Amino acid sequence: MEEVLLEVKSVSKKFEDRYVLENVDMRLENCQFIAILGHSGSGKSTMLNILSSVLRPSTGYVFYKGRDITKLSKKEVAEIRREYIGLVFQHYMLLPNLTIRENIEIGNKKDNKNINLEELCTLLGIQHLLEHYPYHLSGGEQQRACIARAVIKKP
Known part of the structure; x- marks a missing residue:
């Protein structure tokens, strides 16, 4: 059995008065490949932003290798993201004045x-x-x- 890399328990994300995600559970094991599919506006990007710790869920927990990252400080989250997470955004986000x-x-x-x-x-x-x-x-x-x-x- 592979190590559980990411685990999401009862995650919801609410923007103003609207839930984008509601009570989501998932597990991602080390070396596992998954696809998140859904219609426009269904919460795919929000889910990826929560998984990568860019956003915090309104409720629920996100565990990275068993550690609850929803309770960490911004500095601790930044360290985890810098060390363990590679992000590729839909928009390029390249710095125009750098090669x-x-x-x-x-x-x-x-x-x-x-x-x-x-x-x-x-x-x-x-x-x-x-x-x-x-x-x-x-x-x-x-x-x-x-x-x-x-x-x-x-x-």
Whole structure:
């Protein structure tokens, strides 16, 4: 049996007077791949933001490796997100005044466990774009740069 990586218990999220999520339970085991599907406005992005600790649920609990992250301080949550979570947003969120290399290196840790930047970018087909700025890239190329930034630190 694999280790439970993320567990959500009775999570609800309310914005003003409307529930976007209500009483959601789920488990994600280490190395498991899942898809979250639903109609526009059904709470998919809200659920992903809660799982990645960008949002806190209105009620319920989110456990990361058995630790309740809904009770942590903003600093503690930021440390977990920085160390263990790689986020790729729908909008690119690349810094326009930095090259693609510099944008990717923002996600880099200072230890030796990182993925090699050149190899990663070759795999993603953007190795020739590292010295370009985001506005020089297509939408798909910018998204691949965001993927590189998210996974370079081996979250």
